[in-house]
Amino acid sequence: MQFNPNKPSTASFMTFTSLLSLSATALVIGSIFRLKSNVDNQVQECFDQVIEWKSFTKNITQRPRVLQVADDENNKILCQCDSFGGYTLASKYGLVGDGDHDDGPALQAAIDAASSSTSGGIVLIPHGTFRTNQPLIVTGGVTLQGMGYGSSPLAIQFDAGASTIAYCGTDYAVKVTGSSSSLRDLAVYDWNYGGCENVHSAGGILVQADQSLVESVTISNVLMYFFVEGSGLALIGMNAGGIAYGSFDNLRIRHAKNGISLSADSTSFFYGMVIEPPETSLAHVYVTGAKTNVKLLDVRLEGADMIAQNKPLVIIDDSSYGNIMNGMLGHTHIQANLNRNPGVDFMSAKSVGLDPAPLNLFWNSGFHGWNAASRSMPGFALVGTNANIAVLGNSEMRFPDHNVISVDYMNYGGPFKIQPTTPPVAKGHDFVTFGIFARSSVAGSVSAAMRYESGSIIGSASHSGSGEWEFIGMSALYDKSNPYFYFSITGDVDLTAPTLTFGQAPATPGASLMSSSGAKMSGTLTMGVTTAFPPLSTTPNYWSLPLTEGNIFNMDMRGNPNRTIIRINHGADRFPRGTVVTLLFPEAGTIVKSSAYIQLKNNADFVSVPNSSIALMSNGDPTWVEVSRNN
Numbered sequence: 001m002q003f004n005p006n007k008p009s010t011a012s013f014m015t016f017t018s019l020l021s022l023s024a025t026a027l028v029i030g031s032i033f034r035l036k037s038n039v040d041n042q043v044q045e046c047f048d049q050v051i052e053w054k055s056f057t058k059n060i061t062q063r064p065r066v067l068q069v070a071d072d073e074n075n076k077i078l079c080q081c082d083s084f085g086g087y088t089l090a091s092k093y094g095l096v097g098d099g100d101h102d103d104g105p106a107l108q109a110a111i112d113a114a115s116s117s118t119s120g121g122i123v124l125i126p127h128g129t130f131r132t133n134q135p136l137i138v139t140g141g142v143t144l145q146g147m148g149y150g151s152s153p154l155a156i157q158f159d160a161g162a163s164t165i166a167y168c169g170t171d172y173a174v175k176v177t178g179s180s181s182s183l184r185d186l187a188v189y190d191w192n193y194g195g196c197e198n199v200h201s202a203g204g205i206l207v208q209a210d211q212s213l214v215e216s217v218t219i220s221n222v223l224m225y226f227f228v229e230g231s232g233l234a235l236i237g238m239n240a241g242g243i244a245y246g247s248f249d250n251l252r253i254r255h256a257k258n259g260i261s262l263s264a265d266s267t268s269f270f271y272g273m274v275i276e277p278p279e280t281s282l283a284h285v286y287v288t289g290a291k292t293n294v295k296l297l298d299v300r301l302e303g304a305d306m307i308a309q310n311k312p313l314v315i316i317d318d319s320s321y322g323n324i325m326n327g328m329l330g331h332t333h334i335q336a337n338l339n340r341n342p343g344v345d346f347m348s349a350k351s352v353g354l355d356p357a358p359l360n361l362f363w364n365s366g367f368h369g370w371n372a373a374s375r376s377m378p379g380f381a382l383v384g385t386n387a388n389i390a391v392l393g394n395s396e397m398r399f400p401d402h403n404v405i406s407v408d409y410m411n412y413g414g415p416f417k418i419q420p421t422t423p424p425v426a427k428g429h430d431f432v433t434f435g436i437f438a439r440s441s442v443a444g445s446v447s448a449a450m451r452y453e454s455g456s457i458i459g460s461a462s463h464s465g466s467g468e469w470e471f472i473g474m475s476a477l478y479d480k481s482n483p484y485f486y487f488s489i490t491g492d493v494d495l496t497a498p499t500l501t502f503g504q505a506p507a508t509p510g511a512s513l514m515s516s517s518g519a520k521m522s523g524t525l526t527m528g529v530t531t532a533f534p535p536l537s538t539t540p541n542y543w544s545l546p547l548t549e550g551n552i553f554n555m556d557m558r559g560n561p562n563r564t565i566i567r568i569n570h571g572a573d574r575f576p577r578g579t580v581v582t583l584l585f586p587e588a589g590t591i592v593k594s595s596a597y598i599q600l601k602n603n604a605d606f607v608s609v610p611n612s613s614i615a616l617m618s619n620g621d622p623t624w625v626e627v628s629r630n631n
Contacts, residue, residue, distance in 0.1 A: 087122045087124050088121075088123045088124065090126065091124075092110070093107070093109045093113075094106040094109075095125075095126070096128075097127075097128025098128070099129035099131050100131065102131055102133050107123075108134065110123045111123055111138060111139070111144070114142045114143075115140070122142075122143045123142065123145065125144060125147070125163045125165075125186060126147065126163065127147050127161035127163055128164070129164045129166050129189075130163075130166060131166040131167075131168060132165060132167055133168050135167070135172055135174065136173065136175065138175065138177065138178070140177070140179050141179075141180050143181065143183070144184070144186065145184050145186075146186025146187075147161045148161060148162055149162050149163070149185070149186055149187035149223040150187070150223075162186075165187065165189065166189045166193075167188065167190060167191055168194075168195070169199065170201055170202060171201065172203045172204065173189075173203070173204050173205065175205075175206045175208060176208070176214070177210075177214070179214050179216055180217075181217050182220070183219045183222055184218070184219075184221060185220070185221045186222060186223075187224075187225060188205060188222065188225070189225045189226060190204070190225065190228070192226065200227075200228065200229035201229070202229075202230045202234075203232065203234050203258075204224035204227050204233060204253075205219065205224060205232070206233075207235045207236070209236070209237045209238070209242055209243050209268065210238050210239055211240060211241055213241065213244060214242070214243050214244075215243075216246070217246045218246070219233070219248050219251060220248075221249070222251055224256060225254050225255065227257065228257055230258070231261035232254075232258070233248070233251065233260045233261070234258075234260070235260070236263045238264070238267075238268055239267060242269045244270070245273075246272075248273075259280075262294060264293075264295060266293055269297055270294075270295065270296050270297065271298055272297070274301075275299065275300070276301070278304050279306055279309075280303065280311075282315060283313055285314045285325075286317075287316045287317060287323055288317035288319055289320055290320065290321075292320045294320075294324075295323070295324045296324070296327070297324070297327070298327050299325065299327035300329075300330070301329050301346070304331055306331055307331050312335035313330075313333070313334070314334040314344075315335045316335070316336035318337055318340065320340075321337075321340035322343070323343060325341075325344045325346065326343075326344075326345050326346060327346055328347045329347065329350065329351060333351040337430065339430045339503065340430045340477070342503050342504050355503065356429055356501060356502045356505055357501075357502075358501060358505065359508075360499045360500065360501060360509075361424040362379065362420060362434075362498050362499060362500045364379030364522035364523075365499060366403055366522060366523050367402065367403040367405050367495075367496065368522045368523050369522055370389065372390075375389070379420060379520070379522060380419065380421060382416075384416040386412055386413040387407050387408060387416040388408040389406065389407055390406045390408075392405070392406055392494065398437060399496070399497050401524075404494055404495070405494070407492065407493050407494070408492055409491050409492050415490050416489040416490075417486045417487065417489070418487045418495070419486035420500075424483070424485075424502075425483045426502050430453075430478075431475060431504040432450065432475070432483075432485070432501070433473065433474070433504060433506070434474070434485055435471055435472050435473015435499060436448065436472055436473065436495055436496070436497065436498040436499070436509075437470070437472075437496050438463050438493050438494065439468060439493065440465060441466075442490075442491030442492055443464060443465030443491075444462040444463065444465070444490060445463045445490060445493040446462060446489050446493045447459045447463075448474050448487055449485075450478055450484060451483065452479065453480070455479060455482075458474070458476060459474070460473055460474035472487075473499075473507050475505075485500065497509040527550060529550050530554070531553065532544075532553040532556065533558065534557065541564050541565060543569075544568075544569055545575075545581065551579070551582065552584065553581060553583050555586075555590065561585070562589045562590070563589075564590075564591045564592075564593055565591065565593065566597065568597075569618075574620065574622065575618035576618065576620055578618070580615055580616070583615075583616070584611075584612075584613050585611070588607075588609045588612075590608040591608075592605065592606040592614055594606075596623070597624065598623070599624065599625050601629075606626075606629055609631050613630045614628070615627040615628045
């Protein structure tokens, strides 16, 4: 996933801060630095360092610290001045800062000292251009504090007291590997002078979480310059590592191939970030690549200037799938195939997530209607004669009305297969999830298999042979042009509750649902039965059936069956078109009159006899059509 600046060759202003903002209070104890006076300029250095300290602490209330320059040979104190403590002065470790000398070892020594208890956790970097031929490793709790990056927000000007880290190498210039680390007020430069002209680095700053959680990293007021072959800033999680609650403010990235790159393996995540530059060239988050899967949790994305150009804040290329993103989305929208990315679900007025309907599309998932003589079962094809099947008793059921079948595998002829007679297909969905509950004492006795979107056959993990019930299933992109799903059996196994749903969602074994788009029934369909009473005497032939009580009506004639029905629900309480109702007549003598309102077969009136019935279908208006009669 790449966070792209406005243009590859222009600056981009980027701000994304943590959803959880923690203010840090510095606690500095009083102490004394003693410097030997064998160098004439140490008195001036004393005052220079005090000024340097004060420039960084003018807005921080801290306890004073005493700095002394002493002439130990003559037992004299040449300079003593109050300063502010808690800092590691990088200049003490031999910095040169001329852009030619390799200052990498000195900078790393200062960082290492700051990470220990022997020095303050903030490394003060003076103005200068500090070339380093090695990446700087910033461990947990360490802050690199510079003096700004010069007068230009778009280029390295080497003026106004700028602190520039000039990297000459092929790795990242600065690598942040621990929590509560910071980089502030400096420039990171892909150095191309003094023998580095043809050396291109992987990137500027890397925040890396490897087998750990890296939290509360702050990068503020930093210019990342050049890096034409890499990323200005990269956040990488790997081996179950995660990056959370970072604060990245006022970053300038110039000429980098990628502005900000987020990368994570399937075990890693980014959590609690806000990405809110006004505008980016493509999108704030751009994900591409068949092996790229990103997890962004509780993230806020905003881009006020993206509205006028109708640009999406998130683009997920069709080559990537299975990404998980949630949080809040402001201003514009998401450009992605959400069927391939059902885990993308932001709170937004402009976009919505997409969840497939949790409907089991296997017809006869209850394994009803097994015919041992013909070796057939409705809804399923049994491929092979190398297995015997029996239906177990109701006491073995794991789900209501779902039979358990026992498959006795014969140990010859390859796998025995159970597959749907007509494979379900929905071209609006890219993923399919299916499986079956299985119990077996034979390892590898059953697995689920399907035709992948590339046309190859892929399979699930098989049964462990534990003797217990295990759900054997898989979820993957399927071949829409030639769908193929089956259960491959190579050992004795009991099976129940096969399930297939579209989308990359948890399976729904034990559910055989009807939907508004249709259903196939292999089990028992139970319908509502209620009683219909005669109408008022003022309209004796206009009957009104209870609209929401069921489809089967016992016609109670109140002791007088000699009645005529001319209209049914002709008022506002009409049944939807296609509704079939059955009228049951326990007594003889009631007439259902054939007319324009009740269209009966051959225009023949229906006359009830004891325990007779007529079925009618509503046209959605006051008219009905006869379906069948029993008289």
